[in-house]
Amino acid sequence: MHIPDGILPGGVCAAGYLAAGAATALSLAVVRRQADPHQVVPKASTLTAVFFVASWIHVPIPPASVHLVLNGLLGVVLGPFAFLAILVGLFFQAVLFQHGGLTTLGVNATIMGVPALVVGALFGLGARLWVRSSRWAAVFGFVGGSLATVLSALGFAVVLVTTVPAALDPSLRSTGVTALTIAHLPLAAVEGVFTAMVVLFLRKVQPDLLHGWRR
Amino acid sequence: MTLRGTTWVILAALAVLVPRVGLAHGADVAARVTRQVAVELAVVVEATYHSGRPMAGAQVTVLAPGAPDEPWLVGQCDAEGRFEFAPPVDRPGTWEVLVAHQGHGGRVSVEIAGEGEDAGSAVVTAEASSTAHLSVLQRVVMGACVVWGLIGTALFFSRRRG
Numbered sequence: 001m002h003i004p005d006g007i008l009p010g011g012v013c014a015a016g017y018l019a020a021g022a023a024t025a026l027s028l029a030v031v032r033r034q035a036d037p038h039q040v041v042p043k044a045s046t047l048t049a050v051f052f053v054a055s056w057i058h059v060p061i062p063p064a065s066v067h068l069v070l071n072g073l074l075g076v077v078l079g080p081f082a083f084l085a086i087l088v089g090l091f092f093q094a095v096l097f098q099h100g101g102l103t104t105l106g107v108n109a110t111i112m113g114v115p116a117l118v119v120g121a122l123f124g125l126g127a128r129l130w131v132r133s134s135r136w137a138a139v140f141g142f143v144g145g146s147l148a149t150v151l152s153a154l155g156f157a158v159v160l161v162t163t164v165p166a167a168l169d170p171s172l173r174s175t176g177v178t179a180l181t182i183a184h185l186p187l188a189a190v191e192g193v194f195t196a197m198v199v200l201f202l203r204k205v206q207p208d209l210l211h212g213w214r215r
Numbered sequence: 216m217t218l219r220g221t222t223w224v225i226l227a228a229l230a231v232l233v234p235r236v237g238l239a240h241g242a243d244v245a246a247r248v249t250r251q252v253a254v255e256l257a258v259v260v261e262a263t264y265h266s267g268r269p270m271a272g273a274q275v276t277v278l279a280p281g282a283p284d285e286p287w288l289v290g291q292c293d294a295e296g297r298f299e300f301a302p303p304v305d306r307p308g309t310w311e312v313l314v315a316h317q318g319h320g321g322r323v324s325v326e327i328a329g330e331g332e333d334a335g336s337a338v339v340t341a342e343a344s345s346t347a348h349l350s351v352l353q354r355v356v357m358g359a360c361v362v363w364g365l366i367g368t369a370l371f372f373s374r375r376r377g
Contacts, residue, residue: 004319004320004321005321006313006320006321007315007319007320038372041368041369041372042368042369042370042373043369045365045368045372046369048365049361049362049365049366052362052365053358053362056358092361096357096358097354097357097358176272176316177317179317180317
């Protein structure tokens with residue numbers, strides 16, 4: 001799901017940076033309104049490390065090979081901090097391992113970070129409105145984890161299909177991108193189950209760690 | 216668990232985890248010039264994912280010097296991720312080759328000399344991911360440094376105040 005350098009036209013990269021900048025500003029504004037933003041930093045930092053490492057774990061789903069993204073998990077646990085964590089994680093992945101790229105950092109952060117923000121907001125809302133039973137926690141965790149993956153895969157597909165350079169055969173590229181997007185559906189299930197497990201665990205041992213569950 | 220204990224557990228987990236998973240998503244695009252005759256030139260582009268899997272069926276765009284907007288040639292890599300083309304020797308300058316497959320890919324540059332003794336000869340001047348050829352150990356150390364930095368940040372902010 002990481003778009004490397006040299007694939008997208010410059011305008012799209014610039015637009016990606018604009019969108020990522022806006023999302024960063026929004027996240028920071030929300031974070032600043034919290035009573036003690038520093039309290040969340042250890043959690044955010046640790047989950048950035050998890051996100052950074054997660055992309056090394058590959059799930060071969062023919063014809064493609066996809067890797068864990070965990071942006072849903074970050075959204076569920078970090079809320080508004082999720083975008084910042086993903087941005088930092090992507091930066092290190094791009095700089096050290098050429099996974100993604102610096103010109104496409106904005107696009108990638110938008111593709112993966114905005115779904116995390118959406119999921120975080122939904123999860124916080126759900127936690128506030130519904131009874132916090134373990135069944136609902138599992139449901140919200142699963143939906144959060146899988147929804148973020150699906151949204152990211154869709155964003156990835158939309159960016160690639162709509163920005164075909166004139167030279168490339170559009171139908172060939174759509175076929176390839178469609179295959180890769182479909183390959184992300186099983187991954188969405190895996191991420192959903194994983195996120196649900198983490199949510200259930202945290203709910204039991206330290207519910208304060210979940211976004212919006214503070215009493 | 217003590218702090219030191221936690222550190223060792225994390226390092227041990229990384230050591231177990233990383234060598235087996237490898238990076239499969241980065242892509243390497245390399246080119247080599249196969250025939251260096253003044254009248255004819257052939258460039259073979261080889262595209263593989265970092266995992267070693269060839270980028271079979273990847274779309275290739277060749278851009279001639281001075282014409283970055285209009286492709287000189289478009290094609291597809293074969294099952295081994297290879298693509299061959301023959302740029303005319305009378306068109307010196309930097310040729311760009313772009314390879315893209317399912318949103319992954321890269322670019323290489325091939326410089327064709329125009330004047331002097333080397334006229335008509337070609338060298339590969341830039342490859343897509345020159346820093347990508349790191350050993351597993353190097354990758355593990357780099358990754359561990361980042362992870363440790365992030366955990367250190369977490370520990371710093373979670374210290375007791377006062």
